[in-house]
Amino acid sequence: MKIEKLLKWEPSQKIVARTIRGKLIIIPVEDGVANLNDVMFSFNITGASIWKCIEQKMSFAEICDSLQGEYDADQQTAAAGAERLITTLFEKGIIVECRS
Amino acid sequence: MKKYSVAGILVEVHSELPIREDTFAPKFSAFEDGGSAKDNIVITHHFGGKRPTVSYPRDEPLYHNPPWAVYTDGSHLVYEWIKAKPPYENYYQTVVADERHTFLDIYNDESKEKLYLKGGLTSLTMFPTDQIFLGRALAYLKGILLHSVGIIYKGKGYLFVGHSDAGKTTVATMFKEHATILCDDRNVARQVEGEFKLYGTWSHGDVSLVSGTSAKLDAIFFLQQTDVDRLVPVTDEIESFERLLACLIRPFATKKWWDLSLGLLNDLVDSVPCYYAKFTRTGNFVTTLDSFAQDRVEI
Numbered sequence: 001m002k003i004e005k006l007l008k009w010e011p012s013q014k015i016v017a018r019t020i021r022g023k024l025i026i027i028p029v030e031d032g033v034a035n036l037n038d039v040m041f042s043f044n045i046t047g048a049s050i051w052k053c054i055e056q057k058m059s060f061a062e063i064c065d066s067l068q069g070e071y072d073a074d075q076q077t078a079a080a081g082a083e084r085l086i087t088t089l090f091e092k093g094i095i096v097e098c099r100s
Numbered sequence: 101m102k103k104y105s106v107a108g109i110l111v112e113v114h115s116e117l118p119i120r121e122d123t124f125a126p127k128f129s130a131f132e133d134g135g136s137a138k139d140n141i142v143i144t145h146h147f148g149g150k151r152p153t154v155s156y157p158r159d160e161p162l163y164h165n166p167p168w169a170v171y172t173d174g175s176h177l178v179y180e181w182i183k184a185k186p187p188y189e190n191y192y193q194t195v196v197a198d199e200r201h202t203f204l205d206i207y208n209d210e211s212k213e214k215l216y217l218k219g220g221l222t223s224l225t226m227f228p229t230d231q232i233f234l235g236r237a238l239a240y241l242k243g244i245l246l247h248s249v250g251i252i253y254k255g256k257g258y259l260f261v262g263h264s265d266a267g268k269t270t271v272a273t274m275f276k277e278h279a280t281i282l283c284d285d286r287n288v289a290r291q292v293e294g295e296f297k298l299y300g301t302w303s304h305g306d307v308s309l310v311s312g313t314s315a316k317l318d319a320i321f322f323l324q325q326t327d328v329d330r331l332v333p334v335t336d337e338i339e340s341f342e343r344l345l346a347c348l349i350r351p352f353a354t355k356k357w358w359d360l361s362l363g364l365l366n367d368l369v370d371s372v373p374c375y376y377a378k379f380t381r382t383g384n385f386v387t388t389l390d391s392f393a394q395d396r397v398e399i
Binding site for chain 1 (some may be wrong): 123337338341342345353354355358362364366
């Protein structure tokens, strides 16, 4: 997935997200009968930071900037990490493009 | 009308046909209400071809996965028992309930009427299992239903959590001469006045012993069949959370239901110590738990 710098996302209405002891857990609501191992995402600290940015409807460029500042990462590493997770979340319908 | 108590919840069963002594299976006698339950759920069975009066959009199901389709008219949830193949005709039952499942109006077809008259029903709703309504109602009453064995041993409530091949029957069989078996398959942990209590249900597995009694939930054990009998504390709370989540019974699960249940699971992990219950089939695990119960064990 090619991500444009100004693109923004937001959590889908079809998920429940909850932070449990610093770890973010996401459950797709419609998959209530599926195996939880397939549908539950529990993020590490970086993933939780990206999620927080998505909840704040930040653009891709803003998310990368935020990661760079928070983790002292270079631009390429931050962009690669953010792109990887955002692509997965988007493909699984956990986030949707934000038009506002 | 019949009254039963499960997890501190009064379940009233009404019916348009007479409720005889043998309408419901003998296992329910352990749950006949002694007047202690507070919250209540009212189940009403309708017969004679009656249909619900609510109208709902059948082309817009909230959930559609045979044998169930779920709809809403905006204020009720409507469950249709549907056939496995298109056009997914509704048969057996249609159920109208509120979101919290404080009431369920169950409209039964002729085949269910025959079943009802035959008696010996293994669920109050005549669903394949009552967990469909109980699992949902509990979330709103600070409770969760788990794949588990619940026992009261020397006054302490212990919950052994695990899926069907984890050894629940083995553990229940091991303890049936030594403890009160609440249920060998489905048990409830419910937050009552700031502490978690353990309750059994009538949804048992191979060990048909059930009990309507309850106890403070003192420990949770994750079942692990090994070659030693030992209890090992779970130090990673995320691990405990995820293991409990994997064994959580999920009814028709809306966003609200998940939110309530995840919050409660979090509180449960905060409040009740969790252990791996490593056990063999020798029966020696009874001694291991006995030492633990008497605070005599080094773990």
